[in-house]
Amino acid sequence: MPTPPTHDDSPPPPEAQKTVLFCPDCGHWSPITGDWDITTTADERLLVCTVCGSIVDRRSDPMEAT
Numbered sequence: 001m002p003t004p005p006t007h008d009d010s011p012p013p014p015e016a017q018k019t020v021l022f023c024p025d026c027g028h029w030s031p032i033t034g035d036w037d038i039t040t041t042a043d044e045r046l047l048v049c050t051v052c053g054s055i056v057d058r059r060s061d062p063m064e065a066t
């Protein structure tokens with residue numbers, strides 16, 4: 001009995017990785033996973049511009065129960 005071929009279904013690349021954020025104040029830009037200063041509070045995560053210190057993005061804590 002031959003062994004069945006392993007099929008290789010690799011998942012597509014996550015689109016979210018390509019997201020780029022711009023600083024409204026100084027125009028600095030970087031990918032969301034880039035050189036932002038991440039500050040985590042009790043229930044929010046802030047992305048702070050490393051150039052001018054402005055808050056570029058603010059998101060609630062992902063409480064996603066998957």
Ligand SMILES: [Zn+2]
Pocket residue numbers: 023024025026027028049050051052053054
């Ligand atoms: Zn900035």
